[in-house]
Amino acid sequence: MSVSTVTSKGQITIPKPIREQLKIQAGDKIHFFIDDSGRVTFLPVKTDVRALKGIVPRPKKPVSVRDMNEAIKTGKDNL
Numbered sequence: 001m002s003v004s005t006v007t008s009k010g011q012i013t014i015p016k017p018i019r020e021q022l023k024i025q026a027g028d029k030i031h032f033f034i035d036d037s038g039r040v041t042f043l044p045v046k047t048d049v050r051a052l053k054g055i056v057p058r059p060k061k062p063v064s065v066r067d068m069n070e071a072i073k074t075g076k077d078n079l
Helices: 015-023 066-075
Strands: 030-034 041-046
Touching: none
Parallel strands: none
Antiparallel strands: 030 041
């Protein structure tokens, strides 16, 4: 069993074996869950990049790099 101490700022250090098991690194976000009995569990917030597929719609027509650069120069957004 691993134990951590809560600092005056409400922070804890997640013990190394737990970080390794959950593959948690500096900057990762943690999601906390509280069940009906008051028990707290947590999991890292991990999103597989493949889950993002389809969020941005495909353009109606292909746009060349030249057209993109021209739109940037002129400030037009109607590609």
